[in-house]
Amino acid sequence: MADATRLRPFQPGDEPFLTDICVRTAASGEDATGQLPDDSLWANIYALPYAARHPDLTFVVTDDRDEPIGYVLGTDDTDAFERWFAAEYWPAVAHRWPERGNAEDEVDLSAEQAKEARLVGIASGIGSHASPHATRYPAHLHIDLLPQAQGSGWGRKLIDALADALRERGVPGIHLGVGVNNANAIAFYQHLGFVPLNDDSTALGYDLTVAE
Template sequence: MPAVLRPYHPSDQPGLYRVCLATGDAGRDATPLYRDPDLLGHVYAGPYPVADPGLTWVVTDDAGRVAGYVVATADTRAFDDWLEQHWWPVLRARYARRADPGDGTRDHVLVDLLHDRSRADVPAGFPAHLHIDLLPHLQGQGWGRRLVATLSDALRARGVPGLHLGVAAQNTGAVAFYERIGMRVHESFDWGYRMVLPLA
């Protein structure tokens, strides 16, 4: 069957987490970096379709497997509040803080992150934010552009004026893609860039 872009269904959650891990090292496979393969998904993918399933889409490949997705929230500040009430408490109870084992794995970094989450710095006029990931065999075929366009149309229908995202500086392919679809760098940090896309 051909690749298909469609709305998220709860049965897609394992595929969402798998793609998140397979692209979680600045676009490269992060599997060697995590002993718990679900941690990245818990932080960067899982909460979005639970908080607002209307803003998550997946791309399935010719084998019917989830091979890409976009997850988003229309209101980052409200999403942060939801996370504090409904998402982080369960994960904080499940994942106790741990020391760096010294073996190059990063589980302890993500566990610290979910225990110490601070409110996001939201740029004025860009309240929505997204995460998008595609496995290599679907990259360069227009699926990323279609995912962002689909999300953008849904956000415009809600009256959202703009969206933002963070991208690691070393993920040069992603930065170039975002620039091609009209995003611009709003702010630079040690870790990378915050980019924005006006929707009005």
């Protein structure tokens, strides 16, 4: 597979693969299948909206069947993206995840329903306030790789592809968020040149104006 693996731009029809990759890496890089009543919620927050709004900023790594096994996707303007998400994307899909009550009420909700309610709350809150990092680092990204695409440099190549596309647009910086328990991811991003933007390194930024 290594010889046939390649990086290419996103193309229509990749969406089911983006959904699968997102779900299978949603638990701090581990498989989150079955953690929600409808696993596709993960992708409808963290993957599919980006491919819908910015297909030209979405890149995938594919296997020997040209099926995506990893991706990077993002936006060049975090605040504009989040306003669009709140006004257009989320209202069009939110009916699939009806309100279940208080996400903290474990008496009436199963563990899966409670997790879903918390994620729906996150989605519903996107766009309600400006990102604290968007002035200096207006772009942001999400990157996920299935195990068969890991450890071969594809993560760096995906980020480089997105960074090059953002530089062409004159974007000065990009940021991302990492789970507090995902030490491997934090170390990976810092190795690539991302710098911590908060005390626990769960927010990291990359200066796109520095020559490589």
